[in-house]
Amino acid sequence: MIGLDALGIAAAVLPGAVAAHHALDRTAATRWRNTGFWGVFALLLAAGPWLPDLVNGGLVLVMVALATRGLRAAPVASSDAAAQAVQASRLGAWLFVPALAIPAVTLVGTLSVANGRIAGLALIDPKQVTLVALTLGAIVALGLALRLTRPPRGAPVAEARRLVDSIGWAMVLPQMLAALGGVFALSGVGKVVADGVVNMVALDTPLVATIAYCVGMAVFTMIMGNAFAAFPIMTGGIGLPIVIRHFGGDPAIVAALGMVSGFCGTLMTPMAANYNIVPAAILELRDRFGVIRVQWPTAILLLIFNIAVLASCAFPGGWGR
Structure with missing residues (x-):
């Protein structure tokens, strides 16, 4: 399987x-x-x-x-800029086909093989269907890119190295931070956070608990650089025991909007290097924090929206009770 x-x-x-x-x-x-x-x-x-x-x-x-x-990048022999410009002009919008193939294959695979069975055979772990479809989408996209561009032999690996070298060690940061979140969850950091929040703020209404949970998700994501790392901490400390169990919040709504609130923090932190620092390096922007400066107003508005929706929709008796 x-x-x-x-x-x-x-x-x-x-x-x-x-x-x-x-x-x-x-x-x-x-x-x-x-x-x-x-x-x-x-x-x-x-x-x-x-x-x-x-x-x-x-x-x-x-x-x-x-x-x-220090991981120093070195020049990589590949196609020159002029040749790339000519090829881009020739292919036009077809260049977007490989990129669009990834979400298309992922969506189709997730919806069509929801239980992990193909022709009656249990071939895929039902919990990992989406990740398997995403991997297949990446393989399909690579095949389409090779078919469209017909690069010289060895060029795909050379270009991969050039891109990876430009990113550097930050490429592995998501895995490191996700692992750190798991360690924090197992060590009981969530309970410590919950006790600290309760001592500072009176979580006596669903609205106050919602604000504490969503803002906490955003702040911890900014600290850890990864919403998936912050999720077990804040959900285990505030979301599950207070928002869901104590006030009766709908688990699906609370978890979904809590995660999206964490993503708001992703938009505002350099710790999320693969989203905010790496693009600035690849595009050679003069301001290495330029991406964050553009994103933070949207992140704040989205966080407020998430709080309002969660407070309005998650509690059967209303957030004011």
Whole structure:
């Protein structure tokens, strides 16, 4: 049955190919440092579930040490800008087809194989159908891109390395922060947060509890850089015991709008490097925080909207009781 383990192996292909490309580049000053970093990352993705926890932790520390020493990007031989401009002019809007294929295949796969069964056979873990469809969408998009552009042999890996080098260690930040959120949840940080909030604010009405939960999700996401890392902490500390159990909030509405409130925090923090810092680096913006400066007014308005909707729709007796 296809599950997270198989998806991890599929995800390891990209950093593994980048590591191999670095290893073959004799001109790069940090050749083996880059090779080691992306190679270890690929190993963790592919074999992490079968390695002892102590080994996984040691490999993470190896990545930290290599990143601390510095992962310097080196020029990568690929098609020049003029050739890319000519090809872009020739293909026109067809260039968007591979990108649009990812959400299209993901949506179709999720809706058509909801229970993980294909032709009556249980081939996919029902809990991971969406992730499997997303992986298939990425593979389909890669095939379409190769078909449309017909790049020289080796160009896809070279371009992957160029993009990964421009992002650097921040590429692995989501995985690190998600793992940190799991550690915090297991260590009881959620209860500590709940006790602290209760001591500071009287959560005596559904509205006040809603505000504390949604604002807490946004703030913790800003601190941790990942709403998925903040979710178990704030939901375990405030959302579940207070908003849902004490005031009778609808679990589906509370969880959904709580997560979206966390995403508001994502828009306002440099810790969410893959969303806010990496795009600025790729686009070579002069202001490295320019993306955040543009996004924060929308994030504040959306957070207020989420609070209003959750307070209005989640409680059967109304938020004023």
